[in-house]
Amino acid sequence: MKTDSFALRHLGPRETDIAAMLDTIGVESLEQLIDETIPSDIRLKNPLELEHIMTEYEYANHIRILGRTNKVFKSYIGLGYNPTIVPPAIQRNVFENPGWYTAYTPYQAEIAQGRLEAILNFQTTVIELTGMEIANASLLDESTAAAEAMSLLYDVRSRDQKKNNICKFFVSEEILPQTLSVLQTRSAPIGIELVVGNHQEFEFSNDFFGVILQYPGKYGQVYDYADFIKKANANEIKVAVAADILSLVKLTPPGEMGAAVVVGTTQRFGIPMGYGGPHAAYFATKDEYKRSMPGRIIGVSQDADGNRALRMALQTREQHIKREKATSNICTAQVLLSVMAGMYAVYHGPEGLRYIADKVHSSAVTLADALNKLGVYQINTAYFDTIVVKADALKVRAVAEKNEINFFYIDSETISISLNETTLVEDLNQIIAVFAEAVGKETVTISEYISEENFPTNLIRTSEFLTHEVFNKHHSETSLMRYIKKLERKDLSLNHSMIALGSCTMKLNAAAEMLPLSMPYWNTIHPFAPLDQVQGYTKMLKKLEQQLNVITGFAGTTLQPNSGAQGEYAGLMAIRAYHLSRGDDQRKICLIPASAHGTNPASAAMAGMKIIVTKTMENGNIDVEDVREKALQYKDQLSCLMVTYPSTHGVFESAIREITKIIHENGGLVYMDGANMNAQVGLTNPATIGADVCHLNLHKTFAIPHGGGGPGVGPICVNEKLVPFLPSNPFVNVGGEQAITAISGAPYGSALVCLISYGYICMLGTEGITNATQYAILNANYMKARLEAHYPVLYSGEKGRAAHEMILDCRGFKTKGIEVSDIAKRLMDYGFHAPTVSFPVAGTLMIEPTESENVEELDRFCDAMIAIRKEIEEADIEEPNNVLKNAPHTLNMLTADTWNLPYSREKAAYPLDYVTDNKFWPSVRRIDETYGDRNLVCSCAPIEAYMEN
Incomplete structure (x- = not known):
């Protein structure tokens, strides 16, 4: 056995199990199974031409050496991406923790309460910092969030605007350039006409339906948009604002100015730059626009006992229901990153965020003052973290790069410098020394920050934020660690059991693939860093493109x-x-x-x-x-x-x-x-x-x-x-x-996460990656063979084979009063996340085991499904008080003094022997979806605060 083989670790079936699995399926060999599954006219004639397979150890050395060819300069480029401090407690307990990164989208809310609470914290942070009424569970990045804002404003146009085909959308020239590019992409096909210009010269004509502004502007200028937004609203022009979330700790929130939508990124809340992502964008708007809002919203509801429970709200907005009538195709989010950003807010709390924002602003003020003394004059009239100075860009760049520093060079004589939470006094002195050398003057040395605010007093934030208890009690690492663990224990992830979701391929996310994400040579690079500084990234990404x-x-x-x-x-x-x-x-x-x-x-x-x-x-x-x-x-x-x-x-x-x-x-x-x-x-x-x-x-x-x-x-x-x-x-x-x-x-x-796929392909190689496909098909057909005597399999190929997934038809169980959702909830009692429910056919379960699961886990899942099938037979439509309808069963139920159900506690909680060895307890009973949509609460405030008196 080659113990240094990555394929040995990634692939679930052991060689000793395959013969028995094939026998269960009814084929002589794996080759026969593949021949009966995939049409011969589309089979590849030759093996893939991928390079030499690396062991995990070889790959670790390779990626470390390749990473060192990236140059980690101090980055003051800004433009929506900033160096940040990832709190070690969050890095270790969330970012590097499979209990968080291997979980699935929280469709089965009863076994996702921890993640849902973490996302609710994120939504609360966004709502309170932006001054808006509702926020979603994150979007992909600031630029695409801005495009979603444009689409929402287009969708919520007034009846007269739609009747008159008002389709102009004004984009401030202060918008981030990458955001403008995405807006251009997204506007053209659907008939939106972009008009780019100076917002101070905008005439508020009635042929515009919306506007987007940048706050602060792309090079740091802080504008007071209150009058602009007031005039726009008076002319039925709705305003979106792309805002730096850290600046909102100090600046008046756009929501208080009357904005209709506020978007941005939470990257600077403890998420590495990672050469561009992944980062959690945010999207906040008014409650009246919630049914046009893109993405997912986490809401507060109650379970069968009336206890507080969380779940994804307003699921009728999901794109698989709206289809071509959808205003967005978003079907995912950046949940892991939004959890990190939310935890950053929890860990620091309002006072900690004020301290960080004050330090960042003071860094900018202090640097501007020192550079002015050198005759390098700062020209922004108001700013938060980014200053713009006049100097010879060629000379400054030469000295800066010699000192491993990146600024952003607007033109030959204009330079922007964005400060961040990692900036220290010694960093400011280094920047000052660079400019002093470039202009041929003696440097100015500073020893402390200047504490003053360089923006109008009417833009100073006066409203409170993050007053909820969760943001004011977990400021020690011990407390945060325990809070994160408390939430993690409420979630079922791949580190507990198989998640056999059809269409979603919940396979092993190997540690060897994940480890490079924490390496500073990979995760601290700005996406717009000069190309000669990112040779490692360039080589890795180009190689991944070639592999694909x-x-x-x-x-x-x-x-x-x-x-x-x-x-x-x-x-x-x-x-x-x-x-x-x-x-x-x-x-x-x-x-x-x-x-x-x-x-x-x-x-x-x-x-x-x-x-x-x-x-x-x-x-x-x-x-x-x-x-x-x-x-x-x-x-x-x-x-x-x-x-x-x-x-x-x-x-x-x-x-x-x-x-x-x-x-x-x-x-x-x-x-x-x-x-x-x-x-x-x-x-x-x-x-x-x-x-x-x-x-x-x-x-x-x-x-x-x-x-x-x-x-x-x-x-x-x-x-x-x-x-x-x-x-x-x-x-x-x-x-x-x-x-x-x-x-x-x-x-x-x-x-950053492309490193994972690069490692996956490098370590599996041609043989391993092909075997992964064969074993995915093997596992699916093995499960099909075990289950088809108990559940109808809805579709199969011409020779009776499934591909890598299959659909079990559960519609016939309605004669017993059992819905497919009851099976999904009962699986929780057996320690499993349900397969995909009611997609692509209502009333069905779509199962995909992936190649990573071994036969023991496949058998446990099949045993659970077979046991549930027997429970369905025992069900009586006249007596809905049965083990399926009451599922899932919580620890509180099982330990209560009274038990009035017509089956035993043991049957409820430990239906098969294997469950006793590794019991997962759902933390809430079945959730009332309708109640939650009737009483929509999407922040940490208690539900009573939203209910009518």
């Missing part, structure tokens, strides 16, 4: 999209740009099968396409003749087909090449949704099936952890005809020769 090209069979990759839904959108925008480049601007029809994931039609609508739904047949497959008919009907307007492969039903459809050929023959392109790539890698690929572009979920197939709902990375891989249209960035030269504008703010999106 090999795996998909395509010619080019962009890593910029920072979620799967963003990848969908990026792929469709590349297709749109391709057609426009050929003069085919009429090609706007997008064919989407009825079985598609809800983000597919949402993304297509955002890309300005008209969605035509194609039929699926009774066996769940795409109706080829309907595709043919619609492709011919719309051949002159056909833009593309969106297809998931293997299908959303977990089947390798044999007609896939015929389908893609039909689209191509009628002038369209094929977009493949890569949600199910875990069943393709090494055995087939998107290029072979005939796709032109695909997105990949690196947080699924390529081992980035879900983090409780994010981070995610959704790169797109494209064939040669689409390479020219890959997205650009205003600061770093990425993208194709005819590049579309930016998809996200950073040139490589969430670059």
Whole structure:
């Protein structure tokens, strides 16, 4: 046994188990199973050409040496990214803790109460600092959050504005350049006309529906927007403000000025820069706009006993329900990072945040004063953390880089300097010395900060914030550590048991892949650092792009999209740009099968396409003749087909090449949704099936952890005809020769976590990555073979095989009064997170075991499902007081003095022997969703504060 083999550690099935598993399935060999699962005409003829496999030890050395080729300069670049101090207690107990980073999105709220509370803390922090009424559970980055604000304001236009097609949106020239680029991308397809200009010259004409302002401005100037917002509101023009969240500790919040939406990033709340991400963006707005709000909202409700319980609120807004009527395709968040940012606020509290903000501002004031004494004059009339000085940029840059310092050079004689919480007095003296040398003068030495405020007194914040107890009691590390552990114990994550979620691929997130994220050579780099300082990142990211090209069979990759839904959108925008480049601007029809994931039609609508739904047949497959008919009907307007492969039903459809050929023959392109790539890698690929572009979920197939709902990375891989249209960035030269504008703010999106996928591929290599796919298919079909005698399996391939996932049909149990949700809740008593509930078919469970689970865990899950099936048989529709309807059962129930239920406590809590060895206790009983939506509370305030008297 090669104990230094990463594949040995990543892959669950042992060689000694495979024969028995194959026997259960009813095949002679793994090769036979694969042959019966994947159509022969799309199988790869040759192995993937990936480089030498590294052991974990070799990879650790490799990534350390490669990291050292990055130059970690002191960064004062700013532009929305700042060095920050990650509190060690948060780094160790959250960022590096699999109890937090391996959790899934909290759809099963009863076993996610800890994470939900942490996100509620984040929402409360955002609401109170921005002065708004409601905030969501985070978005992807500041630039895309700004684009979501634009879309919301467009959606909530008045009836007259919609009737008169008012579509102009004013963008202050103070906006961050990367945000402007994303706004340009997102506005064009849906008919929004951007007008960029000086907000001080804006005329408030009635042909505008909205405005976005930057607070402070991109180079640090602080403006008083109160009068502007008042005039805008008086003219029915709604205002969004992109605000630096730390500045809101000292400055009047935009909500108090009358803003409709406030967005930004919480990166400087203890999250590393990581060459651009991942970071938790924030989005806050007025309560009246909550049903147009993008993303997820965590709300307060109650459980079956009337106790306080948290869950995701307003789930009718989810994109899989709204589909093409959605105003956003966001289906994820940056939960792990929002937990960190929320914990940063908990740890520091209001007084700690004031101390940090005061220190940052004092650093800027002190530096400006010293530079003025050198004759290097500061020109911002009011500022928080960023000053702008006049000097010879070439001379300053030469001296600064010699001293390993980065400023931002606006032009040949203008330089901006952004200070941050890591800035010390000695750092200020170093900056002063750089300018002194550049201008040929004796340096000025400072010994202490100047404590004064360099912005108007009417902009000084007077309102209180973070007064809730949680922000005022956990300021010692002991207290914070215990609080984090208290929350962690309420959550079921992969470090407890398998999470067999169909479509979501909850596989092992190996420690060897995760460790580099804590290395300063990787996590302290600014995304706009000069390229000669990021050689390690450049080499790693380019290599990852090449690896993904090999795996998909395509010619080019962009890593910029920072979620799967963003990848969908990026792929469709590349297709749109391709057609426009050929003069085919009429090609706007997008064919989407009825079985598609809800983000597919949402993304297509955002890309300005008209969605035509194609039929699926009774066996769940795409109706080829309907595709043919619609492709011919719309051949002159056909833009593309969106297809998931293997299908959303977990089947390798044999007609896939015929389908893609039909689209191509009628002038369209094929977009493949890569949600199910875990069943393709090494055995087939998107290029072979005939796709032109695909997105990949690196947080699924390529081992980035879900983090409780994010981070995610959704790169797109494209064939040669689409390479020219890959997205650009205003600061770093990425993208194709005819590049579309930016998809996200950073040139490589969430670059830091790309290290995980890079390590995954490097350590598995050709053989390991192919075996991972084969074992995913093996595990799924083993579970199918064990369960199909007890539950109907809804769809399977022509030879009876599943791909890497399967759907159990639970609709028939309604005759016993049992819903699929009852099975999901009862699984908690067995120590498992439910599979995907009611997607893609209502009343079903979609199961995906992944390749990382061993046969013992597969058997435990199957045993639990079989035991639940027996409990269903015992159920009586006339007597709903049964073990399924009452699930989950909490420790409080089991230890109560009275027990009036018609089954034993043992049956409730310990239904199978294995449960006694590793019992997970849900912390609340079943949650009342309706009550929570009727009494929407999205912050830490007690629910009584929101209820009518």
